[in-house]
Amino acid sequence: MAEMNMLQAINSALRIAMEKDPTMLVFGEDVGHFGGVFRATSGLQDTFGRGRCFNTPLTEQGIAGFANGLASNGTTAVAEIQFADYIFPAFDQIVNESAKFRYRSGNEFNVGGLVYRTPYGGGIAGGHYHSQSPEAYFTQTPGLKVVVPRNAHQAKGLLLASIRDKNPVVFFEPKRLYRASVGEVPEGDYELPLGKAEVVKEGKDITLLAWGAQMEIVEKAAEMAEKEGISCEIIDLRTLSPWDVDTVAESVKKTGRLLINHEAPLTGGFAGEIAATIQEECFLYLESPIARVCGLDTPYPLIHEKEYMPDALKTFEAIKASVNF
Amino acid sequence: MSNASTNQETVHKVSFLDRESLHIPILKILQADGTPYEQAVLPQIDEALAQRIYDACVFTRVLDERMLGAQRQGRISFYMTCTGEEAAILGSVAALDEKDVILAQYREHAALRYRGFTTEQFMNQMFSNEKDLGKGRQMPIHYGTAALHYQTISSPLGTQIPQATGVGYSLKMKGERNVAICYFGEGAASEGDFHAGMNMAAVLKSPVIFFCRNNGYAISTPTEEQFAGNGIASRGVGYGMHTIRVDGNDMLAVLAATQQARAYALEHNAPVLIEAMTYRLGAHSTSDDPSGYRSKEEEAKWREHDPVKRFKLWMINKGWLAEANDEALYERYREEVLAAVKVAEKIPAPRIDEIIEDVYDEPTPLLKKQLESLKAHVKKYPQAYPKTAGRL
Numbered sequence: 001m002a003e004m005n006m007l008q009a010i011n012s013a014l015r016i017a018m019e020k021d022p023t024m025l026v027f028g029e030d031v032g033h034f035g036g037v038f039r040a041t042s043g044l045q046d047t048f049g050r051g052r053c054f055n056t057p058l059t060e061q062g063i064a065g066f067a068n069g070l071a072s073n074g075t076t077a078v079a080e081i082q083f084a085d086y087i088f089p090a091f092d093q094i095v096n097e098s099a100k101f102r103y104r105s106g107n108e109f110n111v112g113g114l115v116y117r118t119p120y121g122g123g124i125a126g127g128h129y130h131s132q133s134p135e136a137y138f139t140q141t142p143g144l145k146v147v148v149p150r151n152a153h154q155a156k157g158l159l160l161a162s163i164r165d166k167n168p169v170v171f172f173e174p175k176r177l178y179r180a181s182v183g184e185v186p187e188g189d190y191e192l193p194l195g196k197a198e199v200v201k202e203g204k205d206i207t208l209l210a211w212g213a214q215m216e217i218v219e220k221a222a223e224m225a226e227k228e229g230i231s232c233e234i235i236d237l238r239t240l241s242p243w244d245v246d247t248v249a250e251s252v253k254k255t256g257r258l259l260i261n262h263e264a265p266l267t268g269g270f271a272g273e274i275a276a277t278i279q280e281e282c283f284l285y286l287e288s289p290i291a292r293v294c295g296l297d298t299p300y301p302l303i304h305e306k307e308y309m310p311d312a313l314k315t316f317e318a319i320k321a322s323v324n325f
Numbered sequence: 326m327s328n329a330s331t332n333q334e335t336v337h338k339v340s341f342l343d344r345e346s347l348h349i350p351i352l353k354i355l356q357a358d359g360t361p362y363e364q365a366v367l368p369q370i371d372e373a374l375a376q377r378i379y380d381a382c383v384f385t386r387v388l389d390e391r392m393l394g395a396q397r398q399g400r401i402s403f404y405m406t407c408t409g410e411e412a413a414i415l416g417s418v419a420a421l422d423e424k425d426v427i428l429a430q431y432r433e434h435a436a437l438r439y440r441g442f443t444t445e446q447f448m449n450q451m452f453s454n455e456k457d458l459g460k461g462r463q464m465p466i467h468y469g470t471a472a473l474h475y476q477t478i479s480s481p482l483g484t485q486i487p488q489a490t491g492v493g494y495s496l497k498m499k500g501e502r503n504v505a506i507c508y509f510g511e512g513a514a515s516e517g518d519f520h521a522g523m524n525m526a527a528v529l530k531s532p533v534i535f536f537c538r539n540n541g542y543a544i545s546t547p548t549e550e551q552f553a554g555n556g557i558a559s560r561g562v563g564y565g566m567h568t569i570r571v572d573g574n575d576m577l578a579v580l581a582a583t584q585q586a587r588a589y590a591l592e593h594n595a596p597v598l599i600e601a602m603t604y605r606l607g608a609h610s611t612s613d614d615p616s617g618y619r620s621k622e623e624e625a626k627w628r629e630h631d632p633v634k635r636f637k638l639w640m641i642n643k644g645w646l647a648e649a650n651d652e653a654l655y656e657r658y659r660e661e662v663l664a665a666v667k668v669a670e671k672i673p674a675p676r677i678d679e680i681i682e683d684v685y686d687e688p689t690p691l692l693k694k695q696l697e698s699l700k701a702h703v704k705k706y707p708q709a710y711p712k713t714a715g716r717l
Binding site for chain 2: 023025051052054056057059061062064065066067068069070071072073074075077089092093096097100101102103104105106107108109110112142143145166167195242245246
């Protein structure tokens, strides 16, 4: 085991995957010699050459279209979209093309072996074009997998699994944790399963559900609640599409309460989907309405970032309201 | 700052460039009567290749005529013809290796036929029956077959252009001596994907033949409302790409250009743009009526440039085709297509279980649950779901 931050863990995953799969290519804006604006691809061009790790012109729709072409011809493609905020020019290539390649052709062609890596989320004074969490747009699209790691260890294991998955994956990396999240990470090859949530901490009064950077927030809120005698079960969803209904439902049947926290705006956010499914699965077990602590329905503000955030304090308040309903 | 690619001579008074500054000649080999121009350099073509091309021409004409009829009778929901553009499509595909990957727009079924797609396979796709390779998931004419290296058609316009750049790059990295060919119309060249794909191919050095069928209309929009530059070819030059403009109704001109484009793409690992000047003799699709936006006279004028007729005259001149045999070929394909229609429309639709297949490599638990609930519902109201209820 080695001490790594999330960027080092991602870099390590890419390096291992490229070593083991000689067809794999890594590309995007500035990812070549410079190693990406966050340096996730540092050193890969030196090791694998300009043919396998390279800069592309500044065109997200081009990167995604190119990636689709590579993967449809059997080449493993890991494309970086520099910020998740800039994924929208590529939206058509991702939701109409990557997601539907297999279905529309009756599996004559597919783009398994395609991952879009993209840094998402706020808390870095990035304003609304460097802070968005657009995961819900992609969870509405059958054919895509949507994955969000919460720390360095997860990032490496989930990324390796995503690269080797037989389906296209949109992999959202919580950029405020890129350097902040440091932990023990195996140096070798390992995978964490996609489509499987992780129970991070067991408890009995309420289930707290989140993913990515918000896991830290709910863990902090849980500590505050524990001091008031409330026992929290904490679940990291990890994969948003397809999501692990069973693990969440099982937990809610035990605790009788569910709180979902995400950074994206409330309306149309993925918490709504989870709430609808869980009330269907657990209706007779619920002791209080399912709570959602989310971003506001505003663009991500710069100066009011702190106010906008579904932070630990807001989550703590919602836990108490749920338990005292 | 380095910008070596735009280093040029300097001038000391203001001097603008206009579209006319870019002199782009058009390659023509065959004259209207089927004899080559005096100076023309012919492509590599022997009798067997000519016969194979001509056979696909006739099949495609017959298919278009019959399926247009079938759509008007309500037997299929939609159709698109390639009538008038056969030389552009067949002249190009005939220059390729069988393993060169085709990324088509939607009007290139002549190329698919040339590669060996059977009459039955065309019908199974158009009638969305259980033998359709695409499992009945897309509108008629959205063909695709891995065996013939013809990627499945996608409806959104221009999406295949950057994908072709990726396919070409993939072929290059695997060390395969093959290219990708990407077809699109001049209308699709207005999409952002066009710029993205062309620029990336030129910069990343991807062996792709970008083949623009400049057929005069994007649905109802004529070229003068689609672009103001010197056609599409001028853009190829702008991207730093080897570029040629050909008479798209001249089978031999298209064949010659594509043979050399392919050799260049492989030798230099670089893209080539071919702009084929042609004319869409039919409607855009069966949902369209061209009499609303162009005159009968205009269409009649273009019928005189019929690419199939010109090629046929050349073959007759060569002694490779006799008029009597030609008529028999049309008749044979008319019968074959009609017979295939009758068979295909009786083949049942794919089973309901197919609805959740291929969303992912394996259906997810939620999908399986949704299918079970759907099947229970269909079982309860079978008369409301006649296509699948009998085969639950």
